[in-house]
Amino acid sequence: MNKPSPIWHPFTQHGLQQEIIPVERAEGAYLYTQDGRRIIDAISSWWVVTHGHCHPKIVEAVRAQAGRLDQVIFAGFTHDPAERLAEKLLTFAPDSLSHVFFSDSGSTAVEVALKMAIGYWAQTGKARRKVLALEGGYHGDTFGAMSAGSRSVYSRMYEPYLFEVTHLPFPAAGQEGKTLEALDAFLKAHGAETAAFIFEPLVLGAGGMLFYTPEVLARMAELCRNHGVLLIADEVMTGFGRTGTMFACEQAGLAPDLMCLSKGLTGGFLPMGATLATEAIYRAFYHTDRAKMFFHSTSFTGNPLSCAAALASLEIWEEEPVMDKIAAITQAHKAAAARFMVRGDFENTRVLGCILALDIREATPGYLSEIQPFLYKTMLARGVLLRPLGNTVYILPPYCVTANDLDTIYECIDFALDRLGHERRKQAV
Ligand SMILES: Cc1ncc(COP(=O)(O)O)c(C=O)c1O
Numbered sequence: 164m165n166k167p168s169p170i171w172h173p174f175t176q177h178g179l180q181q182e183i184i185p186v187e188r189a190e191g192a193y194l195y196t197q198d199g200r201r202i203i204d205a206i207s208s209w210w211v212v213t214h215g216h217c218h219p220k221i222v223e224a225v226r227a228q229a230g231r232l233d234q235v236i237f238a239g240f241t242h243d244p245a246e247r248l249a250e251k252l253l254t255f256a257p258d259s260l261s262h263v264f265f266s267d268s269g270s271t272a273v274e275v276a277l278k279m280a281i282g283y284w285a286q287t288g289k290a291r292r293k294v295l296a297l298e299g300g301y302h303g304d305t306f307g308a309m310s311a312g313s314r315s316v317y318s319r320m321y322e323p324y325l326f327e328v329t330h331l332p333f334p335a336a337g338q339e340g341k342t343l344e345a346l347d348a349f350l351k352a353h354g355a356e357t358a359a360f361i362f363e364p365l366v367l368g369a370g371g372m373l374f375y376t377p378e379v380l381a382r383m384a385e386l387c388r389n390h391g392v393l394l395i396a397d398e399v400m401t402g403f404g405r406t407g408t409m410f411a412c413e414q415a416g417l418a419p420d421l422m423c424l425s426k427g428l429t430g431g432f433l434p435m436g437a438t439l440a441t442e443a444i445y446r447a448f449y450h451t452d453r454a455k456m457f458f459h460s461t462s463f464t465g466n467p468l469s470c471a472a473a474l475a476s477l478e479i480w481e482e483e484p485v486m487d488k489i490a491a492i493t494q495a496h497k498a499a500a501a502r503f504m505v506r507g508d509f510e511n512t513r514v515l516g517c518i519l520a521l522d523i524r525e526a527t528p529g530y531l532s533e534i535q536p537f538l539y540k541t542m543l544a545r546g547v548l549l550r551p552l553g554n555t556v557y558i559l560p561p562y563c564v565t566a567n568d569l570d571t572i573y574e575c576i577d578f579a580l581d582r583l584g585h586e587r588r589k590q591a592v
Contacts, residue, residue, distance in 0.1 A: 179536075184543075189216035192564045194548065203547045205572045207561045210368065211402050212391030214479050215563035217528035221432045224475035228468050237265070244470035251477050252424075252437065255409055259418035260439040264457075265465040269399035269425035270303030272436035273361070276395045276421040277307045278442045278459055279444055280359035282392065286447040286455060295346070295351055295360040295392070298330040301369035302361065302397050302423075311361050316530050329353075331383075333367065339379040346386050354390030358414060359421075361395040364411035365515065368400040372520035372557045374513055377415035384417050393420040393444075399436075403427030404489050405559065407516030409480075420444060430476030431561075435469035488562040492517040496558070499573045508580055520557035523580070537586070538579050547575040566572060 168183070175181060181268045185197040194202040204212065214221075232242055249263040264275055277294070284291040294311065301317070302308040309318040310325040318325065329349060334342035350357065362400060364380055367373040384394055396419035401411035404427070408414055412422070421444065425436040450459045463469075481487065496519040500512045510522045525532055532553035549556060549572070556579075558572055 181536075191215040192561050192568055200541070201546060203560075203564075203568050203572060205547050205549050205558050205560050205564075207431060207559055208548075210400050210405070210427075211426040211560055212561045213427040213430050213476065214483070214485065215561045216431075218432075218476075218479065219295075220561075221430050221472050221475045222480055224471045225432065225468050228471035232467045234463065234468075238460065241465075242467050242470070244467050244474055245288070245465045245587055248470045248474045248477070251474060252428075252439070255477065255480070256422060256439050257410070257412055257418050259298055259420065259441050260422055261442045262440045263437045264440065264459075265470075266436035266438065266459075267434050267461050267463055267466075268303070268436050269397075269423065270305040270308045270436075271310040272399060272423035272425050272438045273302045273311065273395075273397060273592060274305055275436070275438040275459055276397075276423050276440075277311065277359070277361070279421060279438065279440055279448075279457065280393045280395060282457065283444050283447045284358050291358040293357040294326075294328045294496055295349065295357060295387075296328050296330050297333055297362050297367065298366045299333045299370035299373060300361075300363055300397075301367065302363075303399070315370075317369070333370075333373060334375045334379045334383075335373070336375075339376070339382075342379065343382055343386070348382055348401065350386055350390045350392070354392065355555055357387075357390065357392045359393040359395050360384075360387045361397055363397050363399075364401055364416060364417065365406050366401055366411065366518065369552065371522075371552050371555045372513075372518060374515050374520075380415040381417065384415065384419075387428040395421045396421065397423045399423050399425045403476075403480075404485060404562065405492055405516050405518060407489060428476070429469055429472035430479065432472040432476070433466070434463075435466070435467040435473055459484070485562055489517050491566075492560065492562065492564065492569070495569045499569070502573070503576070506577075506580065508584060517562065518557060518559050521576075523551075523554045523556065527552040532584060539581060541579040541582050542575050545575045545578060547572050549576070 186194050187197045191206055194204050252263055266272055266275055296311045299313050302311045310328050311328055314322055331345050332342050387394055394410050398410050402424050421440050422439040429435050446486045496514040500514050503509050503521055504512045508524055510524055511522045513520050525534055530553040535551050535553055540552050556576055
Protein backbone atom coordinates (compact mmCIF):
# COMPACT_ATOMS: atom_id res chain seq x y z
CA MET A 164 0.00 0.00 0.00
CA ASN A 165 1.18 3.54 -0.78
CA LYS A 166 2.29 5.69 2.13
CA PRO A 167 -0.60 8.05 3.04
CA SER A 168 -0.02 11.65 1.96
CA PRO A 169 0.42 14.25 4.72
CA ILE A 170 -1.62 16.76 2.68
CA TRP A 171 -4.91 18.01 4.12
CA HIS A 172 -7.00 18.94 1.05
CA PRO A 173 -9.64 21.72 0.95
CA PHE A 174 -13.36 20.88 0.98
CA THR A 175 -12.44 17.21 1.31
CA GLN A 176 -13.68 14.67 3.83
CA HIS A 177 -10.59 12.50 4.12
CA GLY A 178 -12.52 10.07 6.31
CA LEU A 179 -14.42 8.93 3.23
CA GLN A 180 -11.18 7.83 1.55
CA GLN A 181 -12.11 9.84 -1.52
CA GLU A 182 -9.74 9.31 -4.43
CA ILE A 183 -7.23 12.17 -4.79
CA ILE A 184 -6.02 12.25 -8.38
CA PRO A 185 -2.40 13.16 -9.16
CA VAL A 186 -2.30 15.54 -12.15
CA GLU A 187 0.88 15.73 -14.17
CA ARG A 188 0.18 18.54 -16.60
CA ALA A 189 -2.57 20.63 -18.12
CA GLU A 190 -3.17 22.23 -21.48
CA GLY A 191 -6.15 24.16 -22.82
CA ALA A 192 -9.32 22.63 -21.42
CA TYR A 193 -7.62 19.38 -20.37
CA LEU A 194 -5.97 17.92 -17.30
CA TYR A 195 -3.61 14.99 -17.82
CA THR A 196 -3.29 12.60 -14.91
CA GLN A 197 -0.25 10.62 -13.82
CA ASP A 198 -2.02 7.38 -14.75
CA GLY A 199 -2.51 8.54 -18.34
CA ARG A 200 -6.08 9.85 -18.31
CA ARG A 201 -7.24 13.02 -20.05
CA ILE A 202 -9.95 14.91 -18.15
CA ILE A 203 -11.97 17.84 -19.50
CA ASP A 204 -11.83 20.61 -16.92
CA ALA A 205 -15.49 21.64 -17.23
CA ILE A 206 -15.39 23.90 -14.15
CA SER A 207 -12.15 25.73 -15.01
CA SER A 208 -10.51 24.31 -11.86
CA TRP A 209 -12.79 26.13 -9.39
CA TRP A 210 -13.69 28.90 -11.83
CA VAL A 211 -10.20 30.32 -12.22
CA VAL A 212 -8.95 29.33 -15.69
CA THR A 213 -10.23 31.66 -18.40
CA HIS A 214 -8.29 31.27 -21.67
CA GLY A 215 -7.21 27.69 -21.00
CA HIS A 216 -4.54 25.97 -18.91
CA CYS A 217 -0.94 26.97 -19.65
CA HIS A 218 -1.81 29.54 -22.30
CA PRO A 219 1.55 30.06 -24.07
CA LYS A 220 1.42 33.85 -23.76
CA ILE A 221 0.97 33.68 -19.98
CA VAL A 222 3.59 30.94 -19.63
CA GLU A 223 6.08 33.09 -21.53
CA ALA A 224 5.25 36.26 -19.56
CA VAL A 225 5.77 34.47 -16.24
CA ARG A 226 8.94 32.78 -17.48
CA ALA A 227 10.41 36.13 -18.56
CA GLN A 228 9.37 37.84 -15.32
CA ALA A 229 10.81 35.02 -13.18
CA GLY A 230 14.30 35.79 -14.51
CA ARG A 231 14.00 39.50 -13.68
CA LEU A 232 12.19 40.12 -10.40
CA ASP A 233 10.63 37.40 -8.29
CA GLN A 234 9.23 39.28 -5.31
CA VAL A 235 9.67 42.59 -3.59
CA ILE A 236 8.10 44.20 -0.54
CA PHE A 237 5.20 46.30 -1.83
CA ALA A 238 5.29 49.00 0.85
CA GLY A 239 7.66 51.71 -0.30
CA PHE A 240 8.50 49.81 -3.51
CA THR A 241 6.76 49.20 -6.81
CA HIS A 242 7.57 47.60 -10.18
CA ASP A 243 6.68 47.83 -13.81
CA PRO A 244 4.35 44.77 -14.06
CA ALA A 245 2.24 46.07 -11.14
CA GLU A 246 2.06 49.62 -12.52
CA ARG A 247 1.13 48.42 -15.99
CA LEU A 248 -1.41 45.94 -14.64
CA ALA A 249 -3.15 48.53 -12.45
CA GLU A 250 -3.40 50.94 -15.41
CA LYS A 251 -4.75 48.27 -17.74
CA LEU A 252 -7.16 46.77 -15.22
CA LEU A 253 -8.77 50.18 -14.75
CA THR A 254 -9.38 50.48 -18.50
CA PHE A 255 -11.55 47.34 -18.27
CA ALA A 256 -13.29 48.25 -14.99
CA PRO A 257 -16.30 50.53 -14.44
CA ASP A 258 -15.40 54.23 -14.66
CA SER A 259 -16.26 54.80 -11.00
CA LEU A 260 -13.09 52.94 -9.93
CA SER A 261 -9.70 54.60 -9.93
CA HIS A 262 -7.43 52.78 -7.45
CA VAL A 263 -6.18 49.20 -7.26
CA PHE A 264 -5.18 47.40 -4.05
CA PHE A 265 -3.52 44.03 -4.64
CA SER A 266 -3.81 40.95 -2.45
CA ASP A 267 -3.64 37.17 -2.90
CA SER A 268 -7.07 35.59 -3.30
CA GLY A 269 -10.79 36.20 -3.56
CA SER A 270 -11.20 36.07 0.20
CA THR A 271 -8.49 38.65 0.77
CA ALA A 272 -9.98 40.89 -1.94
CA VAL A 273 -13.27 40.72 0.00
CA GLU A 274 -11.60 41.34 3.38
CA VAL A 275 -9.89 44.40 1.92
CA ALA A 276 -13.17 45.72 0.48
CA LEU A 277 -14.99 45.28 3.79
CA LYS A 278 -12.16 46.96 5.70
CA MET A 279 -12.07 49.83 3.18
CA ALA A 280 -15.84 50.35 3.40
CA ILE A 281 -15.97 50.25 7.19
CA GLY A 282 -12.77 52.31 7.37
CA TYR A 283 -14.19 54.88 4.96
CA TRP A 284 -17.01 55.68 7.40
CA ALA A 285 -14.72 55.59 10.43
CA GLN A 286 -12.23 57.94 8.74
CA THR A 287 -14.95 60.39 7.73
CA GLY A 288 -16.32 60.48 11.26
CA LYS A 289 -19.70 58.82 10.61
CA ALA A 290 -20.75 55.82 12.67
CA ARG A 291 -21.99 53.45 9.97
CA ARG A 292 -21.40 49.88 11.08
CA LYS A 293 -24.13 47.73 9.53
CA VAL A 294 -23.46 45.55 6.50
CA LEU A 295 -26.01 44.20 4.03
CA ALA A 296 -25.62 41.08 1.90
CA LEU A 297 -27.73 38.54 0.04
CA GLU A 298 -29.15 35.35 1.49
CA GLY A 299 -27.33 32.45 -0.18
CA GLY A 300 -24.27 34.60 -0.89
CA TYR A 301 -20.71 33.29 -0.60
CA HIS A 302 -17.67 35.54 -0.32
CA GLY A 303 -14.86 33.24 0.85
CA ASP A 304 -13.69 31.36 3.92
CA THR A 305 -11.83 33.93 6.01
CA PHE A 306 -13.78 35.37 8.95
CA GLY A 307 -14.86 38.67 7.38
CA ALA A 308 -15.81 36.91 4.15
CA MET A 309 -17.66 34.19 6.08
CA SER A 310 -19.52 36.90 8.02
CA ALA A 311 -20.67 38.52 4.77
CA GLY A 312 -21.66 35.13 3.38
CA SER A 313 -24.90 33.40 4.16
CA ARG A 314 -24.94 31.28 7.29
CA SER A 315 -24.63 27.79 5.81
CA VAL A 316 -22.97 24.42 6.15
CA TYR A 317 -19.72 26.14 5.09
CA SER A 318 -19.60 28.37 8.17
CA ARG A 319 -21.97 26.83 10.73
CA MET A 320 -19.24 25.81 13.19
CA TYR A 321 -17.85 29.33 13.27
CA GLU A 322 -21.14 31.25 13.52
CA PRO A 323 -20.59 32.52 17.08
CA TYR A 324 -17.41 34.24 15.88
CA LEU A 325 -18.91 35.95 12.81
CA PHE A 326 -19.93 39.61 12.89
CA GLU A 327 -23.53 40.54 12.32
CA VAL A 328 -24.64 41.04 8.72
CA THR A 329 -28.22 41.52 7.52
CA HIS A 330 -29.02 39.09 4.72
CA LEU A 331 -31.76 40.13 2.29
CA PRO A 332 -33.97 37.45 0.76
CA PHE A 333 -32.48 36.24 -2.54
CA PRO A 334 -34.28 37.97 -5.46
CA ALA A 335 -35.32 34.75 -7.22
CA ALA A 336 -37.39 35.08 -10.40
CA GLY A 337 -40.85 36.27 -9.43
CA GLN A 338 -39.73 37.11 -5.86
CA GLU A 339 -37.86 40.32 -6.65
CA GLY A 340 -40.58 42.44 -5.02
CA LYS A 341 -39.97 40.78 -1.65
CA THR A 342 -36.25 41.56 -1.78
CA LEU A 343 -36.84 45.17 -2.76
CA GLU A 344 -39.45 45.62 -0.03
CA ALA A 345 -37.10 44.12 2.58
CA LEU A 346 -34.26 46.36 1.41
CA ASP A 347 -36.45 49.44 1.36
CA ALA A 348 -37.76 48.76 4.88
CA PHE A 349 -34.26 48.08 6.19
CA LEU A 350 -32.84 51.25 4.67
CA LYS A 351 -35.70 53.39 5.97
CA ALA A 352 -34.97 52.11 9.48
CA HIS A 353 -31.17 51.78 9.32
CA GLY A 354 -29.91 53.45 6.12
CA ALA A 355 -27.94 56.07 8.01
CA GLU A 356 -26.15 53.36 10.04
CA THR A 357 -25.37 51.11 7.06
CA ALA A 358 -21.81 51.08 5.75
CA ALA A 359 -22.10 48.83 2.70
CA PHE A 360 -24.02 46.32 0.64
CA ILE A 361 -21.87 43.42 -0.60
CA PHE A 362 -23.22 41.21 -3.38
CA GLU A 363 -22.23 38.78 -6.10
CA PRO A 364 -23.68 40.50 -9.18
CA LEU A 365 -26.19 38.38 -11.17
CA VAL A 366 -25.02 34.97 -9.91
CA LEU A 367 -24.67 33.46 -6.46
CA GLY A 368 -21.89 30.99 -7.28
CA ALA A 369 -21.16 28.67 -4.36
CA GLY A 370 -24.72 29.28 -3.14
CA GLY A 371 -25.92 27.07 -6.01
CA MET A 372 -25.38 29.01 -9.27
CA LEU A 373 -28.53 31.02 -8.63
CA PHE A 374 -29.21 33.79 -11.15
CA TYR A 375 -31.03 37.07 -10.69
CA THR A 376 -31.75 39.88 -13.10
CA PRO A 377 -29.73 43.01 -13.89
CA GLU A 378 -32.94 45.01 -13.37
CA VAL A 379 -33.34 43.98 -9.73
CA LEU A 380 -29.61 44.50 -9.13
CA ALA A 381 -29.85 48.03 -10.57
CA ARG A 382 -32.89 48.76 -8.38
CA MET A 383 -31.15 47.43 -5.23
CA ALA A 384 -28.14 49.58 -6.04
CA GLU A 385 -30.33 52.64 -6.53
CA LEU A 386 -32.06 52.15 -3.17
CA CYS A 387 -28.67 51.81 -1.46
CA ARG A 388 -27.35 54.89 -3.23
CA ASN A 389 -30.32 56.93 -2.00
CA HIS A 390 -29.13 56.22 1.53
CA GLY A 391 -25.40 56.69 0.84
CA VAL A 392 -24.68 52.97 1.35
CA LEU A 393 -21.46 51.88 -0.38
CA LEU A 394 -21.77 49.17 -3.05
CA ILE A 395 -19.25 46.31 -2.95
CA ALA A 396 -19.44 44.18 -6.10
CA ASP A 397 -17.84 40.80 -5.41
CA GLU A 398 -16.88 39.82 -8.97
CA VAL A 399 -14.44 37.14 -7.82
CA MET A 400 -16.44 34.48 -9.67
CA THR A 401 -18.44 36.56 -12.18
CA GLY A 402 -15.50 38.70 -13.33
CA PHE A 403 -13.59 38.14 -16.57
CA GLY A 404 -16.42 37.07 -18.83
CA ARG A 405 -18.26 34.39 -16.89
CA THR A 406 -21.68 36.02 -17.29
CA GLY A 407 -21.17 37.07 -20.93
CA THR A 408 -19.74 40.53 -20.24
CA MET A 409 -16.31 41.35 -18.84
CA PHE A 410 -17.91 42.13 -15.48
CA ALA A 411 -21.46 41.24 -14.44
CA CYS A 412 -21.97 44.78 -13.09
CA GLU A 413 -21.94 46.09 -16.66
CA GLN A 414 -25.27 44.41 -17.39
CA ALA A 415 -26.91 46.42 -14.60
CA GLY A 416 -25.13 49.65 -15.59
CA LEU A 417 -23.64 49.62 -12.11
CA ALA A 418 -20.87 51.91 -10.86
CA PRO A 419 -19.74 50.18 -7.65
CA ASP A 420 -17.66 51.88 -4.95
CA LEU A 421 -15.54 48.77 -4.47
CA MET A 422 -14.99 45.76 -6.70
CA CYS A 423 -13.38 42.47 -5.66
CA LEU A 424 -11.47 40.48 -8.26
CA SER A 425 -9.40 37.30 -8.21
CA LYS A 426 -9.80 33.85 -9.89
CA GLY A 427 -9.74 34.84 -13.62
CA LEU A 428 -7.58 37.92 -13.01
CA THR A 429 -4.36 36.06 -13.89
CA GLY A 430 -6.21 33.85 -16.38
CA GLY A 431 -6.22 31.37 -13.49
CA PHE A 432 -2.47 30.96 -13.73
CA LEU A 433 -1.25 32.34 -10.39
CA PRO A 434 -2.97 33.45 -7.18
CA MET A 435 -3.88 37.10 -7.00
CA GLY A 436 -6.63 39.30 -5.61
CA ALA A 437 -7.41 42.92 -6.37
CA THR A 438 -9.81 45.36 -4.75
CA LEU A 439 -10.68 48.33 -6.93
CA ALA A 440 -11.84 51.49 -5.15
CA THR A 441 -13.24 54.92 -5.95
CA GLU A 442 -11.34 58.16 -5.54
CA ALA A 443 -13.57 59.06 -2.57
CA ILE A 444 -12.64 55.89 -0.66
CA TYR A 445 -8.94 56.35 -1.45
CA ARG A 446 -9.17 59.98 -0.30
CA ALA A 447 -10.71 58.96 3.04
CA PHE A 448 -7.40 57.28 3.92
CA TYR A 449 -5.18 59.97 2.31
CA HIS A 450 -3.71 62.07 5.07
CA THR A 451 -0.55 63.38 6.66
CA ASP A 452 -1.46 61.38 9.77
CA ARG A 453 0.21 57.95 9.59
CA ALA A 454 -2.40 56.52 11.94
CA LYS A 455 -4.97 57.03 9.17
CA MET A 456 -3.29 54.87 6.50
CA PHE A 457 -5.04 51.70 5.32
CA PHE A 458 -3.69 49.05 7.66
CA HIS A 459 -3.76 45.95 5.53
CA SER A 460 -1.21 43.84 3.73
CA THR A 461 -0.29 40.30 2.90
CA SER A 462 3.34 39.38 2.30
CA PHE A 463 2.95 38.62 -1.39
CA THR A 464 0.82 41.68 -2.23
CA GLY A 465 1.61 42.76 -5.80
CA ASN A 466 3.81 39.75 -6.54
CA PRO A 467 5.60 40.45 -9.86
CA LEU A 468 4.93 36.98 -11.32
CA SER A 469 1.20 37.25 -10.61
CA CYS A 470 1.19 40.76 -12.08
CA ALA A 471 2.95 39.53 -15.22
CA ALA A 472 0.43 36.69 -15.59
CA ALA A 473 -2.52 39.06 -15.12
CA LEU A 474 -1.10 41.56 -17.59
CA ALA A 475 -0.62 38.82 -20.20
CA SER A 476 -4.14 37.59 -19.56
CA LEU A 477 -5.62 41.06 -20.11
CA GLU A 478 -3.60 41.35 -23.34
CA ILE A 479 -5.20 38.10 -24.49
CA TRP A 480 -8.57 39.75 -23.89
CA GLU A 481 -7.45 42.55 -26.22
CA GLU A 482 -5.80 40.38 -28.87
CA GLU A 483 -7.98 37.27 -29.15
CA PRO A 484 -11.72 37.04 -29.87
CA VAL A 485 -12.48 35.96 -26.29
CA MET A 486 -15.99 37.45 -26.25
CA ASP A 487 -16.84 35.55 -29.46
CA LYS A 488 -15.72 32.31 -27.79
CA ILE A 489 -17.94 33.07 -24.80
CA ALA A 490 -20.88 33.86 -27.09
CA ALA A 491 -20.39 30.49 -28.85
CA ILE A 492 -20.38 28.70 -25.47
CA THR A 493 -23.60 30.52 -24.51
CA GLN A 494 -25.26 29.40 -27.74
CA ALA A 495 -24.19 25.77 -27.24
CA HIS A 496 -25.37 25.90 -23.61
CA LYS A 497 -28.77 27.25 -24.65
CA ALA A 498 -29.30 24.44 -27.15
CA ALA A 499 -28.19 21.87 -24.56
CA ALA A 500 -30.41 23.41 -21.88
CA ALA A 501 -33.42 23.06 -24.18
CA ARG A 502 -32.60 19.36 -24.55
CA PHE A 503 -32.03 18.88 -20.81
CA MET A 504 -35.35 20.53 -20.09
CA VAL A 505 -37.11 17.69 -21.89
CA ARG A 506 -35.76 15.26 -19.27
CA GLY A 507 -38.05 14.91 -16.30
CA ASP A 508 -35.26 14.73 -13.73
CA PHE A 509 -34.06 18.37 -13.98
CA GLU A 510 -35.68 21.57 -12.85
CA ASN A 511 -34.64 25.18 -13.12
CA THR A 512 -32.36 24.74 -16.15
CA ARG A 513 -30.58 28.05 -16.65
CA VAL A 514 -27.87 29.68 -18.78
CA LEU A 515 -25.97 32.91 -18.28
CA GLY A 516 -22.82 33.64 -20.28
CA CYS A 517 -20.65 30.54 -20.09
CA ILE A 518 -22.53 29.07 -17.10
CA LEU A 519 -25.09 26.32 -17.57
CA ALA A 520 -26.73 25.10 -14.35
CA LEU A 521 -29.37 22.46 -13.67
CA ASP A 522 -30.99 21.33 -10.45
CA ILE A 523 -31.67 17.62 -10.18
CA ARG A 524 -34.97 16.75 -8.56
CA GLU A 525 -33.95 15.40 -5.21
CA ALA A 526 -35.53 14.69 -1.83
CA THR A 527 -32.53 16.08 0.09
CA PRO A 528 -31.29 19.07 -1.92
CA GLY A 529 -28.43 21.28 -0.73
CA TYR A 530 -24.64 21.07 -0.59
CA LEU A 531 -24.56 17.75 1.29
CA SER A 532 -27.07 16.07 -1.02
CA GLU A 533 -26.44 12.32 -1.16
CA ILE A 534 -26.36 12.27 -4.96
CA GLN A 535 -23.36 14.62 -5.22
CA PRO A 536 -20.60 12.04 -4.67
CA PHE A 537 -22.30 9.60 -7.06
CA LEU A 538 -22.56 12.20 -9.84
CA TYR A 539 -19.04 13.49 -9.29
CA LYS A 540 -17.49 10.03 -9.49
CA THR A 541 -19.62 8.90 -12.42
CA MET A 542 -18.73 11.95 -14.51
CA LEU A 543 -15.04 11.82 -13.59
CA ALA A 544 -14.90 8.19 -14.65
CA ARG A 545 -16.14 9.40 -18.08
CA GLY A 546 -13.26 11.88 -18.27
CA VAL A 547 -15.15 15.05 -17.28
CA LEU A 548 -14.46 17.15 -14.20
CA LEU A 549 -17.79 18.48 -12.96
CA ARG A 550 -18.18 19.12 -9.25
CA PRO A 551 -21.89 19.54 -8.55
CA LEU A 552 -22.90 21.90 -5.75
CA GLY A 553 -25.10 19.38 -3.97
CA ASN A 554 -27.90 18.54 -6.42
CA THR A 555 -26.96 21.41 -8.75
CA VAL A 556 -24.87 20.37 -11.74
CA TYR A 557 -23.20 23.25 -13.52
CA ILE A 558 -20.71 23.77 -16.33
CA LEU A 559 -18.28 26.69 -16.31
CA PRO A 560 -15.59 25.85 -18.87
CA PRO A 561 -12.44 27.68 -19.95
CA TYR A 562 -13.11 29.74 -23.07
CA CYS A 563 -10.89 27.54 -25.27
CA VAL A 564 -13.32 24.62 -24.85
CA THR A 565 -14.34 23.19 -28.25
CA ALA A 566 -17.83 22.35 -29.50
CA ASN A 567 -16.80 18.68 -29.33
CA ASP A 568 -15.68 19.04 -25.72
CA LEU A 569 -19.00 20.67 -24.86
CA ASP A 570 -20.90 17.81 -26.50
CA THR A 571 -18.84 15.34 -24.46
CA ILE A 572 -19.69 17.29 -21.28
CA TYR A 573 -23.43 17.40 -22.07
CA GLU A 574 -23.46 13.69 -22.95
CA CYS A 575 -21.64 12.94 -19.73
CA ILE A 576 -24.35 14.71 -17.72
CA ASP A 577 -27.02 12.72 -19.54
CA PHE A 578 -25.10 9.52 -18.84
CA ALA A 579 -24.70 10.31 -15.12
CA LEU A 580 -28.39 11.16 -14.83
CA ASP A 581 -29.37 7.93 -16.59
CA ARG A 582 -27.17 6.00 -14.17
CA LEU A 583 -28.65 7.86 -11.22
CA GLY A 584 -32.16 7.01 -12.42
CA HIS A 585 -31.11 3.37 -12.78
CA GLU A 586 -29.66 3.31 -9.23
CA ARG A 587 -32.78 4.93 -7.82
CA ARG A 588 -35.03 2.39 -9.53
CA LYS A 589 -32.84 -0.46 -8.21
CA GLN A 590 -33.13 0.90 -4.66
CA ALA A 591 -36.90 1.31 -5.02
CA VAL A 592 -37.48 -2.40 -5.69
C1 LIG B 1 -17.99 35.27 -5.17
C2 LIG B 1 -16.78 34.76 -4.46
N1 LIG B 1 -16.12 35.58 -3.63
C3 LIG B 1 -15.01 35.18 -2.98
C4 LIG B 1 -14.52 33.90 -3.14
C5 LIG B 1 -13.28 33.48 -2.40
O1 LIG B 1 -12.23 33.34 -3.27
P1 LIG B 1 -10.92 32.49 -2.85
O2 LIG B 1 -11.33 31.08 -2.81
O3 LIG B 1 -9.92 32.80 -3.90
O4 LIG B 1 -10.50 33.00 -1.50
C6 LIG B 1 -15.17 33.02 -4.00
C7 LIG B 1 -14.66 31.65 -4.19
O5 LIG B 1 -15.26 30.80 -4.77
C8 LIG B 1 -16.34 33.45 -4.67
O6 LIG B 1 -17.00 32.65 -5.50
